[in-house]
Amino acid sequence: MVDAGARARAARLGFAPPVRLSMTETAPAYGQGREVLTPSALTRLVRDLLEDALPLIWLEGEISNFSRPASGHLYFTLKDTAAQVRCAMFKPKSTWLRFRPADGMHVLARARVSLYEARGEFQLIVEHLEEAGAGALQRELEQRRARLAAEGLFDTARKRALPAWPRRIGVLTSPSGAAVRDVLSVLRRRFPLVDVEILPVPVQGKEAAPAIVATLTAAARAARHDVLLLTRGGGSLEDLWAFNDEALVRAMAACPIPLVSAVGHEIDVTLADLVADLRAATPSAAAELLVPEAGALRQHLQQRKARLDLLLRRARERAVQRLDHVAARLAAQRPQARLQLGAQRLQALRGRLAAQAARRLERDASRLRALQARLARCHPRLRIPAQAARWQHAGEALRRELAGALERRARHLGELARALNAVSPLATLARGYAIVFDAQGRVLRSARGVAPGSPVRARLAEGELDLRVEGARDPD
Numbered sequence: 343m344v345d346a347g348a349r350a351r352a353a354r355l356g357f358a359p360p361v362r363l364s365m366t367e368t369a370p371a372y373g374q375g376r377e378v379l380t381p382s383a384l385t386r387l388v389r390d391l392l393e394d395a396l397p398l399i400w401l402e403g404e405i406s407n408f409s410r411p412a413s414g415h416l417y418f419t420l421k422d423t424a425a426q427v428r429c430a431m432f433k434p435k436s437t438w439l440r441f442r443p444a445d446g447m448h449v450l451a452r453a454r455v456s457l458y459e460a461r462g463e464f465q466l467i468v469e470h471l472e473e474a475g476a477g478a479l480q481r482e483l484e485q486r487r488a489r490l491a492a493e494g495l496f497d498t499a500r501k502r503a504l505p506a507w508p509r510r511i512g513v514l515t516s517p518s519g520a521a522v523r524d525v526l527s528v529l530r531r532r533f534p535l536v537d538v539e540i541l542p543v544p545v546q547g548k549e550a551a552p553a554i555v556a557t558l559t560a561a562a563r564a565a566r567h568d569v570l571l572l573t574r575g576g577g578s579l580e581d582l583w584a585f586n587d588e589a590l591v592r593a594m595a596a597c598p599i600p601l602v603s604a605v606g607h608e609i610d611v612t613l614a615d616l617v618a619d620l621r622a623a624t625p626s627a628a629a630e631l632l633v634p635e636a637g638a639l640r641q642h643l644q645q646r647k648a649r650l651d652l653l654l655r656r657a658r659e660r661a662v663q664r665l666d667h668v669a670a671r672l673a674a675q676r677p678q679a680r681l682q683l684g685a686q687r688l689q690a691l692r693g694r695l696a697a698q699a700a701r702r703l704e705r706d707a708s709r710l711r712a713l714q715a716r717l718a719r720c721h722p723r724l725r726i727p728a729q730a731a732r733w734q735h736a737g738e739a740l741r742r743e744l745a746g747a748l749e750r751r752a753r754h755l756g757e758l759a760r761a762l763n764a765v766s767p768l769a770t771l772a773r774g775y776a777i778v779f780d781a782q783g784r785v786l787r788s789a790r791g792v793a794p795g796s797p798v799r800a801r802l803a804e805g806e807l808d809l810r811v812e813g814a815r816d817p818d
Contacts, residue, residue, distance in 0.1 A: 382459060389457035392464075396455040401427075401466065402474050405447045410436075416443065420451060420466070429453065431468040441473055448474040479579050483586055487613060490588070495595045496616045502600050504620060504632065505568045507639075510537040511632060512567035512599075514557055517542045521573045521604075521625040528629035534720040535713075536633050539567065544584075545574035551587035558590075562597045569600045569632060572614060573625045576607040585612035594618060604628035636717060643710060650706060654699055661695055771803035778809075789814045 379387075403420040410416055416431040429451065443449065450473070453466035490496065511529070515522050517540055529538055543557050544550040554572070561570060572594070574585075584590070585605045591613045594601055603618035604625045615621040622628030634642075665688055763769055771777070778786045779799045786792065792814045800807040 381462065385457055385459040385462045389459060392455045392457055398452055398454050398469065401451045401453060403449070403451075405443055405449055406445050408443055408445050416468075418443065420449075428458075428463060428465040429468050430458075430465060431471060435469060439471060443471065450474045479583065483579075483613075486586065486588060487616070490591055490613065490617070495591060500595075501619045504600050504602065506634070508536060508568040508633060510539065510567050512539050512541050512561050512570045514541045514543050514554060514561075514570060514572045515574055515625075516545045519545065519575055521575045524624075524626045525571065525573060525629045528626050529633060532630065532635045533633035533639070534636065535639075535716055546577070546581050546584060548584075550584035551590045554584070555587075555590050555593045558593050558597055562599055565599070567599055569602065570597070571602045571604065571628055571632060572618070573604040573628060574606070575625070576610055582606055582610060582612055585614040587613075590614060591617045602628050602632060636720075639713075640717070643713065647706065647710065650702075654703070658695070658699070661691070665692070768803070771801070774803075776807075777801040790816055 401420060403422050403426075406419045406421055406426070408416070408418040414433040414436055416429075416436045418429050419426050420429050421427075449471055451466070451468050452470040453468040456465055456467050457463070458465050487496075494500070513522060513525055515525075522540060526538065529536060541557050541561060543554045545554075558570070558572075561567060572585075574582075582605060585603075594603075594614060594617045600619045602620045602622060603612075603615045604622035604627065605612050605614055608623035611621075620631065622631055668684060668688065767777070777800070779801065780786055780792070781797050786798065792798075792811055794811050794813050796811045798809045798811060800809055
């Protein structure tokens with residue numbers, strides 16, 4: 343709304359009361375009493391009308407003519423295909439930006455409409471600026487999160503506990519990504535007895551969410567797995583957008599198999615992480631949460647065996663006590679037939695008890711031997727011979743390569759020596775030439791200036807000659 347001060351100033355100058363104008367309306371004409379305005383008064387009046395009539399608005403467009411002077415203010419033009427408007431963003435608001443604006447960038451701005459009085463130009467005073475793509479996605483994500491949370495899909499009460507000893511794990515991820523390698527490495531190290539099935543799905547792009555939903559539905563229908571893991575590496579909000587898909591969130595909520603989500607890094611939180619029964623910060627952390635450590639399993643088996651031995655010992659003791667009690671009663675009654683019958687029953691019970699205890703001990707011992715054998719097959723010492731062979735082969739290859747390199751260097755050195763010998767002055771002397779020096783040891787290159795009778799010295803390929811000049815002829 344237009345405030346009372348602007349309305350009074352307009353009325354005093356002869357304008358009709360200021361109102362909001364539609365695109366087809368025109369400004370009212372002057373009244374009878376003419377009052378001449380200066381440009382500054384007119385621009386001030388128009389600025390007050392604009393700022394009072396229009397609240398803060400959101401505007402989306404492309405940046406052009408961007409500049410950042412030493413004052414720290416930002417000046418740019420916001421445009422679309424049909425129009426453009428000048429914008430200014432003053433300090434300190436410009437220092438709070440989380441990105442660096444540039445020409446051609448698509449942004450979302452919250453601004454108030456104003457007028458730059460010095461030039462009489464319409465402009466926007468920007469209060470807040472964000473990248474349009476990420477900002478729009480973030481708003482859509484927050485709206486979707488609030489809607490699904492209101493339906494109770496993220497409630498902790500509906501989340502299920504993971505199995506303590508999973509036998510088969512299904513991993514929904516890209517088979518070529520780094521996440522699957524991290525998961526498999528941790529699972530092999532911690533619990534090599536577990537079966538792992540890779541359920542390949544795309545983890546980025548428009549086709550990712552429908553493919554994950556289809557694979558998740560098929561895995562739930564097959565009911566082959568004790569737990570499922572949905573994972574991929576880190577990325578931007580756009581890269582992880584498939585894991586914010588509403589259809590995927592609902593499919594994960596309806597999945598009857600316990601589900602773990604490990605999407606991105608620790609700071610990345612998607613809707614898939616919120617709806618999963620358990621969210622892990624990284625793929626490696628998810629693998630550690632899914633399975634126990636082999637040492638813990640060994641300790642658990644040892645504890646179970648000790649408890650079983652204790653229970654069997656106590657059962658034997660109770661049986662012996664019962665037999666002693668029965669024998670005492672029979673001895674007190676002394677009927678021969680009942681004694682014989684009791685003895686037979688006692689012998690039979692002892693035989694059944696011993697057989698049952700032996701079978702149970704044998705069964706538990708067999709299971710323990712099988713588990714120990716499986717653990718032994720995964721022992722690192724079995725990999726040492728193969729690794730040693732690899733290192734030996736690599737050493738031999740290195741020695742061959744070093745010998746070849748030395749031989750190539752020797753050949754190259756021989757070629758350089760032959761090339762150097764070809765341009766050596768000694769080679770020229772060997773072909774019959776000589777170098778002549780004057781008495782001061784300077785090389786003579788011309789006959790000019792050499793007087794007859796002057797001593798000279800000639801350097802040959804083998805030895806030197808002391809000579810005296812009989813005569814000198816100048817070159818033609």
